Amino acid sequence: MTDRYPNQPIIFTDDAWIMSEDPPITPEIIWEKMIRPFEGMPASLWWAVGDHEVYHHETEIGEIIGDGYDLSELSDFERRKALNFRHLTETTSGPLTVISSLCREAGIEFLPRFRMNSHYAYYAPPYTDNVRPGFGRYRQENPHLLIGRPGENIPEDTIDWDIRTGKDYAYPEVRDYAYSMITEMFERFDVDGVEMDFNRHPGVFRREEAHQNRYLMTDLVRRVRKRLDEVGAERGRHLKLAVRVAPTLANAARMGLDVPKWMTDGLVDTVIAGVGWIPFEMPIAEFVEEARGTGCAVYGCLEGLRPLVDESALRAASYRYWEAGADGIYLYNYFTLPPTWIRRTIPELADPARLKTMSKRYEADHADRIQYGGHGGAFRNAVPAAQMPITLIETSTGRGPVVNIDVADDVEAARAEGKLGRCTLGVSIEHFAPDDKVDVLLNGDLLAWGTGRESYMPGGRKWPTLEGEVGLHYDIDSPPLRKGVNKIEIRRRPAADDVGNQPVVTNVEITITYQDA
CATH class of the missing domain: 3.20.20.80 (Glycosidases)
Structure with a gap:
């Protein structure tokens, strides 16, 4: 039948x-x-x-x-x-x-x-x-x-x-x-x-x-x-x-x-x-x-x-x-x-x-x-546990949490064919002190700090609701971005006068666009 x-x-x-x-x-x-x-x-x-x-x-x-x-x-x-x-x-x-x-x-x-x-x-x-x-x-x-x-x-x-x-x-x-x-x-x-x-x-x-x-x-x-x-x-x-x-x-x-x-x-x-x-x-x-x-x-x-x-x-x-x-x-x-x-x-x-x-x-x-x-x-x-949110606590080795994001797009092939458009990595953090810094690594590659610290969430989707809420965004390419699991490590570098503030990573996202899309 x-x-x-x-x-x-x-x-x-x-x-x-x-x-x-x-x-x-x-x-x-x-x-x-x-x-x-x-x-x-x-x-x-x-x-x-x-x-x-x-x-x-x-x-x-x-x-x-x-x-x-x-x-x-x-x-x-x-x-x-x-x-x-x-x-x-x-x-x-x-x-x-x-x-x-x-x-x-x-x-x-x-x-x-x-x-x-x-x-x-x-x-x-x-x-x-x-x-x-x-x-x-x-x-x-x-x-x-x-x-x-x-x-x-x-x-x-x-x-x-x-x-x-x-x-x-x-x-x-x-x-x-x-x-x-x-x-x-x-x-x-x-x-x-x-x-x-x-x-x-x-x-x-x-x-x-x-x-x-x-x-x-x-x-x-x-x-x-x-x-x-x-x-x-x-x-x-x-x-x-x-x-x-x-x-x-x-x-x-x-x-x-x-x-x-x-x-x-x-x-x-x-x-x-x-x-x-x-x-x-x-x-x-x-x-x-x-x-x-x-x-x-x-x-x-x-x-x-x-x-x-x-x-x-x-x-x-x-x-x-x-x-x-x-x-x-x-x-x-x-x-x-x-x-x-x-x-x-x-x-x-x-x-x-x-x-x-x-x-x-x-x-x-x-x-x-x-x-x-x-x-x-x-x-x-x-529902099993998920990765967000993460409280950033200073570690003795200087390493930070690693967030895995599974990307289904074949970005390597799209880059080779000239079809890949702008790609960005966004990291949203609450309770972030003015002098705090983080190092963000994508698949082992350190992303430049100067590429973006903003007072709103990546993509303008949400204005800040908490004091010290920031969005960091980085322009990225392929490589290091790849099809499959991408590893984003976030290492906290607290300010010199840090008095125990604990920033919280509330979101990590990867945006992919295409030429003429």
């Missing part, structure tokens, strides 16, 4: 923002605002059906947003979703039916997305004593099926605290519930498969049991695969199973996800690597290598947060994935951007040959973008 549509180079995800638009929404509004921008684009459209066991599609199994509540009990966000769901089910067959039908008419591959867990802090104020409706009844009625045990004393501001209200898939009741919800979406609706999203939010077992419980999650994935094949055989076409997992194979395994086995046993058609937060350091090549010869496609996830809202950084991260052998790019949380952005940017990101000579900005990834609280601990559980 074959797929209805071939794999597209871009998977564009949508967290169902259309359902929270001012009611009432209609099929015409859905078409114009949500579907039409993708018509003729090299992209698939995948749509989230709910969160926290509360859904906004026509399920016969799960809890539907607003059911059993007076509208006055709902937040504005929840009220709009509830009203739109009710209007669509009263005037049409329902939102999932409408959206899948519109995508089919437009020739767009469409998959519903099932969040395997959610760790949003719905107990936070003002809901400390009165859990809000969006939390859902499932967890309220089944506290014995959650990761945190009833009455268990868990320290706050820890990973275990932040994932305590999530479902624990060690329990067969939880796996059976997920199986029923997932299979209903392709049994009842004319879709092209289904995604099991393990990154919204990471953490499906107790941490101390997760690695040992890999076989339990594999059993669930195998059950879903079997049912997909049965339904696909009835319809005469292949139905796709996609999974989104942690940014490294080791982290996925530690969390109970045996991704290599899913690939080699033919259980999954598509693996999406990462949450999108460490796009310049995520080892996507290990996923590509693991998938080799299995027929499983590998996509790299990018999320619409800084730095990836800047198109030069987005191009760099995408090109890095393409050059590592990925089959495509998975765009998460870009659904808020306008149709003009979609129609301009998707064709660029989908075409590595086009990206090859477009300007790009590569950066060192940040560890300080993940905080504890709410679902922050869940992401800390899945």
Whole structure:
């Protein structure tokens, strides 16, 4: 059996923002605002059906947003979703039916997305004593099926605290519930498969049991695969199973996800690597290598947060994935951007040959973008440490920290062909004393201090917000700049009257441009 549509180079995800638009929404509004921008684009459209066991599609199994509540009990966000769901089910067959039908008419591959867990802090104020409706009844009625045990004393501001209200898939009741919800979406609706999203939010077992419980999650994935094949055989076409997992194979395994086995046993058609937060350091090549010869496609996830809202950084991260052998790019949380952005940017990101000579900005990834609280601990559980920020402390040997930036562009070849334009290295530092200096080396070559010390961040992207915040920028060439990992060493030379000031490197980036680009 074959797929209805071939794999597209871009998977564009949508967290169902259309359902929270001012009611009432209609099929015409859905078409114009949500579907039409993708018509003729090299992209698939995948749509989230709910969160926290509360859904906004026509399920016969799960809890539907607003059911059993007076509208006055709902937040504005929840009220709009509830009203739109009710209007669509009263005037049409329902939102999932409408959206899948519109995508089919437009020739767009469409998959519903099932969040395997959610760790949003719905107990936070003002809901400390009165859990809000969006939390859902499932967890309220089944506290014995959650990761945190009833009455268990868990320290706050820890990973275990932040994932305590999530479902624990060690329990067969939880796996059976997920199986029923997932299979209903392709049994009842004319879709092209289904995604099991393990990154919204990471953490499906107790941490101390997760690695040992890999076989339990594999059993669930195998059950879903079997049912997909049965339904696909009835319809005469292949139905796709996609999974989104942690940014490294080791982290996925530690969390109970045996991704290599899913690939080699033919259980999954598509693996999406990462949450999108460490796009310049995520080892996507290990996923590509693991998938080799299995027929499983590998996509790299990018999320619409800084730095990836800047198109030069987005191009760099995408090109890095393409050059590592990925089959495509998975765009998460870009659904808020306008149709003009979609129609301009998707064709660029989908075409590595086009990206090859477009300007790009590569950066060192940040560890300080993940905080504890709410679902922050869940992401800390899945995302490995990154390089930024770095506190510059004087060393006894005079050496400094080395920052690695992986550049996918073949800058040596571009230089030889006369196509390489201006390239720069930027270093952003906070708490930098007026007389402080640093030595910056690129792949062992010392860069001249006099090439640039500015009072703003490289590229003019951000004006200083802290006293002593500076941006250093250096014009660089190839060599020493090269394709692959570039090593930037930053050696602090403190002022003579230094009284213990500790500068902090907050960003390191390499910008590459091309002639006539």
